Amino acid sequence: xxxxxxxxxxxGDTPPASTNGERPAARVNDLAFKIGTVNGTGxxxxxxxxxxxxxxxxxxxxxxxxxxxxxxxxxxxxEIRANADGHTARTARFDLVVAxxxxxxxxxxxxxxxGGWVMYDSTWPLPRELDRDDVTFLGIPLAKMTVDNFKxxxxxxxxxxxxxxxxxxxxxKMDLEIVRGLLNExxxxxxxxxxxxxxxxxxxYDYALEHFDCPLPVHLETMDGNRDSIVIDGNTAAxxxxxxxxxxxxxxxxxxxxxxxxxxxTGFCHQxxxxxxxxxxxxxxxxxxxxxxxxxxxxxxxxxxxxxxTSTSGxxxxxxxxxxxxxxxxxxxxxxxxxxxxGPSTGMPTRTQQGDIQFAAYASHGDTRHIVIFPANPHxxxxxxxxxxxxxxxxxxxxxxxxxxxxxxxxxxIPKLEWDDSYRPDRGKVLTAEELEAATGPFHxxxxxxxxxxxxxxxxxxxxxxxxxxxxxxxxxxxxxTEDSEPYADVLxxxxxxxxxxxxxxxAPEIRLSDGARIGLVTIGGCRGAVLEAVEALxxxxxxxxxxxxxxxxxxxxxxxxxxxxxVNFVIEQNRDGQLRKLLIAETDAEKDALVSIxxxxxYPMSSHHVMDGLASHIDIGTPAGSRESVALGAPTHGATx
Amino acid sequence: MSYxxxxxxxxxxxxxxxxxxxxxxxxxxxxxxxxxCGHDSITAAIIEAFWELEIAPHEVAKTSGIGxxxxxxxxxxxEAHGFNGVHGRMPSITTGxxxxxxxxxxxxxxxxxxxxxxxxxxxxxxxRRNVDMLYIIENNGVYGLTKGQFSASADVGSTAKRxxxxxxxxxxxxxxxxxxxxxxxxxSFSGDKEQLVPIIQAGLRHRGFALIDIISPCVxxxxxxxxxxxxxxxxxxxxxxxxxxxxxxxxxxxxxxxAGDVRSVAMHDGSRIAFRKVPExxxxxxxxxxxxxxxxxxxxxxxxxxxxxxxxxxxxxxxxVDFHGIHGTxxxxxxxxxxxxxxxxxxxxxxxxxxxx
Numbered sequence: 001x002x003x004x005x006x007x008x009x010x011x012g013d014t015p016p017a018s019t020n021g022e023r024p025a026a027r028v029n030d031l032a033f034k035i036g037t038v039n040g041t042g043x044x045x046x047x048x049x050x051x052x053x054x055x056x057x058x059x060x061x062x063x064x065x066x067x068x069x070x071x072x073x074x075x076x077x078x079e080i081r082a083n084a085d086g087h088t089a090r091t092a093r094f095d096l097v098v099a100x101x102x103x104x105x106x107x108x109x110x111x112x113x114x115g116g117w118v119m120y121d122s123t124w125p126l127p128r129e130l131d132r133d134d135v136t137f138l139g140i141p142l143a144k145m146t147v148d149n150f151k152x153x154x155x156x157x158x159x160x161x162x163x164x165x166x167x168x169x170x171x172x173k174m175d176l177e178i179v180r181g182l183l184n185e186x187x188x189x190x191x192x193x194x195x196x197x198x199x200x201x202x203x204x205y206d207y208a209l210e211h212f213d214c215p216l217p218v219h220l221e222t223m224d225g226n227r228d229s230i231v232i233d234g235n236t237a238a239x240x241x242x243x244x245x246x247x248x249x250x251x252x253x254x255x256x257x258x259x260x261x262x263x264x265x266t267g268f269c270h271q272x273x274x275x276x277x278x279x280x281x282x283x284x285x286x287x288x289x290x291x292x293x294x295x296x297x298x299x300x301x302x303x304x305x306x307x308x309x310t311s312t313s314g315x316x317x318x319x320x321x322x323x324x325x326x327x328x329x330x331x332x333x334x335x336x337x338x339x340x341x342x343g344p345s346t347g348m349p350t351r352t353q354q355g356d357i358q359f360a361a362y363a364s365h366g367d368t369r370h371i372v373i374f375p376a377n378p379h380x381x382x383x384x385x386x387x388x389x390x391x392x393x394x395x396x397x398x399x400x401x402x403x404x405x406x407x408x409x410x411x412x413x414i415p416k417l418e419w420d421d422s423y424r425p426d427r428g429k430v431l432t433a434e435e436l437e438a439a440t441g442p443f444h445x446x447x448x449x450x451x452x453x454x455x456x457x458x459x460x461x462x463x464x465x466x467x468x469x470x471x472x473x474x475x476x477x478x479x480x481x482t483e484d485s486e487p488y489a490d491v492l493x494x495x496x497x498x499x500x501x502x503x504x505x506x507x508a509p510e511i512r513l514s515d516g517a518r519i520g521l522v523t524i525g526g527c528r529g530a531v532l533e534a535v536e537a538l539x540x541x542x543x544x545x546x547x548x549x550x551x552x553x554x555x556x557x558x559x560x561x562x563x564x565x566x567x568v569n570f571v572i573e574q575n576r577d578g579q580l581r582k583l584l585i586a587e588t589d590a591e592k593d594a595l596v597s598i599x600x601x602x603x604y605p606m607s608s609h610h611v612m613d614g615l616a617s618h619i620d621i622g623t624p625a626g627s628r629e630s631v632a633l634g635a636p637t638h639g640a641t642x
Numbered sequence: 643m644s645y646x647x648x649x650x651x652x653x654x655x656x657x658x659x660x661x662x663x664x665x666x667x668x669x670x671x672x673x674x675x676x677x678x679c680g681h682d683s684i685t686a687a688i689i690e691a692f693w694e695l696e697i698a699p700h701e702v703a704k705t706s707g708i709g710x711x712x713x714x715x716x717x718x719x720x721e722a723h724g725f726n727g728v729h730g731r732m733p734s735i736t737t738g739x740x741x742x743x744x745x746x747x748x749x750x751x752x753x754x755x756x757x758x759x760x761x762x763x764x765x766x767x768x769x770r771r772n773v774d775m776l777y778i779i780e781n782n783g784v785y786g787l788t789k790g791q792f793s794a795s796a797d798v799g800s801t802a803k804r805x806x807x808x809x810x811x812x813x814x815x816x817x818x819x820x821x822x823x824x825x826x827x828x829x830s831f832s833g834d835k836e837q838l839v840p841i842i843q844a845g846l847r848h849r850g851f852a853l854i855d856i857i858s859p860c861v862x863x864x865x866x867x868x869x870x871x872x873x874x875x876x877x878x879x880x881x882x883x884x885x886x887x888x889x890x891x892x893x894x895x896x897x898x899x900x901a902g903d904v905r906s907v908a909m910h911d912g913s914r915i916a917f918r919k920v921p922e923x924x925x926x927x928x929x930x931x932x933x934x935x936x937x938x939x940x941x942x943x944x945x946x947x948x949x950x951x952x953x954x955x956x957x958x959x960x961x962x963v964d965f966h967g968i969h970g971t972x973x974x975x976x977x978x979x980x981x982x983x984x985x986x987x988x989x990x991x992x993x994x995x996x997x998x999x
Contacts, residue, residue, distance in 0.1 A: 300738025305977030469724030
């Protein structure tokens with residue numbers, strides 16, 4: 001195969017020698033740890049406390065919540081990665097695991113990188129078969145401590161979590177004052193709970209100081225990396241974008257992982273959109289009976305002139321596809337957020353994937369082709385949300401904002417959001433009452449008067465001269481029903497031109513070039529962090545790679561030249577079928593053999609290891625200097641037991 | 643071509659309403675339905691009702707689904723915006739339009755297939771939400787455009803044109819909407835314009851959801867002997883249960899009735915429904931009684947018509963009356979609310995972000 005020839009020509013320099021057998025120097029502000037608990041036990045607030053404290057220490061950090069589709073009793077994990085260089089994509093290698101859930105002990109112990117640490121509740125002995133001689137076990141009698149110090153089973157369960165936060169604070173050298181300060185803020189109005197939480201922190205902290213060699217060689221130090229940053233999830237940021245864009249009607253049906261977008265929108269609307277005098281709402285949020293109705297309400301509201309949106313996930317988008325075709329053909333501006341989860345069908349509702357790329361691009365029957373934009377992080381969720389409404393009205397078509405569970409529901413450190421008060425919505429070509437009054441001829445809804453494929457529209461209730469009846473059935477350029485060949489084809493071709501014409505006006509791809517690079521790494525959405533980290537790792541190995549992140553469909557004019565400039569482009573995405581690659585093959589002149597898929601679709605956020613492992617299966621990428629995976633971290637010991 | 647324009651030549655002597663508009667101004671394009679179709683009579687009644695109510699056509703949003711009924715908004719109010727959406731989904735489009743612009747007078751036209759089969763979910767939920775709209779079901783018991791299959795409103799024992807007998811229980815939109823809490827429920831007959839026009843007017847003026855299920859015979863596929871939705875059957879079994887007049891705010895109730903005979907129900911805009919004649923043991927404002935009464939008449943094989951139920955107004959909970967009351971929205975339409983009052987601005991964003999640190 002031609003592709004193999006291409007690939008064999010590309011490889012790294014001679015790999016540098018590894019440094020086997022030495023205990024590494026202390027590693028500061030570059031660590032990842034994972035907490036395994038049972039869902040419904042209140043661990044989320046403890047884990048959030050850890051993440052917030054690290055953020056306030058000024059260290060770039062991410063928190064990934066790997067949670068089950070369940071309310072109580074199943075395993076759940078929270079992964080925290082802190083990295084001074086800002087690499088906060090998921091990593092598959094954990095320096096430390098807090099194993100709080102006996103049901104997942106085996107898996108949790110296995111996931112610690114050699115030389116790392118396992119913290120567990122030593123109130124009961126850890127099963128012998130879980131022993132690993134290349135990790136250090138840190139036993140803390142958490143259950144016993146909470147039973148001795150707190151009353152009531154619920155409080156004891158909750159405080160067990162706070163105890164491990166205290167212990168981690170000592171082990172990782174976290175700033176205790178920051179931790180305590182966060183608790184003061186959280187429980188400002190609940191003195192009893194505050195006291196309990198502060199006590200629990202002390203119990204864990206003191207125990208760790210007394211029994212272990214604190215801090216661990218891998219730990220944290222206060223720095224100044226977050227001065228202009230915030231921690232936010234993508235759904236919250238997107239919701240905020242909808243508020244700032246002036247969206248007034250939201251219709252939706254509950255579905256993980258998109259629900260929190262409308263929840264956040266609701267919260268912001270109550271904060272910002274109440275009439276100060278009457279207390280009444282400058283918004284309508286409708287929980288529909290299903291996704292079909294949600295889409296219909298959005299289309300009805302948009303047709304009547306409101307900025308309207310829905311938020312859903314793949315299964316919901318399937319149901320909406322009937323209405324999506326109508327909005328495309330009747331040319332109704334509408335915004336659809338698809339917070340992707342694992343498909344097909346119900347799939348894994350609480351796991352992440354990029355499985356709807358192709359579906360969104362062509363959703364519905366007949367010739368339909370849609371504008372889709374792909375944010376990579378909460379910052380772009382905010383910006384793209386605003387842009388989506390402008391695009392929808394400018395091009396009079398449904399716009400899809402494709403995020404995913406990782407972007408939507410996890411905590412990301414991003415630069416502060418910015419707003420320009422001079423922004424005004426681009427309502428596109430809408431005729432006003434005055435213009436309609438002054439019109440000398442009749443108004444025709446689907447007539448391409450400007451030659452750009454975008455007709456003028458009118459809103460109901462404005463002026464009798466603007467009336468038209470829109471429909472999903474065949475219509476001519478004048479808006480009349482038709483079953484005749486030419487008038488039908490005329491409109492459909494014009495709608496096609498309109499979408500084609502949008503491409504240069506959509507977000508351009510993010511491109512980073514290196515001198516002399518022969519390979520391109522092409523990716524999309526939330527894979528950004530993992531791929532950029534891989535680009536750096538490749539550079540360390542002497543391999544230059546160019547990077548392009550596609551941000552919109554139809555593809556921006558900058559996309560094709562990038563592909564053409566590389567002997568091989570690795571297309572990195574989170575689905576089984578290489579959907580972005582297929583779209584690139586179908587919609588650009590890129591040579592099929594010049595596009596090679598690197599795929600990870602298991603449901604967790606992509607890590608740079610997935611990228612590197614994928615590349616290694618195609619090209620020689622060598623090994624890095626001082627690579628962690630090849631280093632043993634000294635003799636493992638068992639931690640103290642009570 | 644199935645789109646036929648009507649000439650816009652008006653006879654100078656046509657009567658004008660106070661907006662200066664003639665009935666012609668409330669018409670649409672020429673109907674392409676079968677000659678004698680009940681739907682065309684309903685269209686005529688809609689035109690008459692709007693003209694008499696003196697509603698400016700461009701203030702109306704007319705919506706429909708798919709099927710013969712879906713075509714009918716084309717045939718009235720050409721100066722109103724219309725949306726012929728997808729099958730069974732007219733309610734959601736209307737809900738969205740009404741949410742965006744509460745000043746629009748919403749009229750949705752649906753059919754028995756559109757509302758009671760494919761769109762039954764949306765029908766039920768638009769009733770629940772009490773969207774301020776007039777919802778007309780042009781009920782003929784068959785799928786006409788696909789040549790005569792039974793619909794969900796076909797009665798047990800009714801025969802199709804080719805002789806099949808329906809054995810499945812019908813879904814009755816009147817009983818269903820009573821059950822779901824609709825505040826205005828009527829049944830009428832396309833052949834009884836005298837009854838239909840005031841009911842349409844009252845339905846348009848009712849604040850909240852108003853249903854009129856109109857028996858509208860399909861002359862081509864369901865007008866034969868053995869059908870319970872034919873002109874002949876409807877006429878033979880017709881029972882006008884309730885005689886009601888719609889009285890606009892400014893007018894007095896006609897004095898030709900004995901005062902004690904007329905029961906008047908006030909509507910939100912000050913107009914009234916005057917119940918001219920109802921059965922002795924029938925109270926059109928008692929939901930439970932109406933429900934069992936209608937069921938009884940149906941079991942006796944009658945087609946009970948009239949403005950069968952209307953909610954005594956105003957409701958106890960004053961604000962949560964209709965969709966916008968429930969949602970607590972501002973009086974002005976959201977569709978053109980000033981952007982400056984919607985966008986919190988840069989300072990607010992800066993302040994808000996302290997929460998995310």
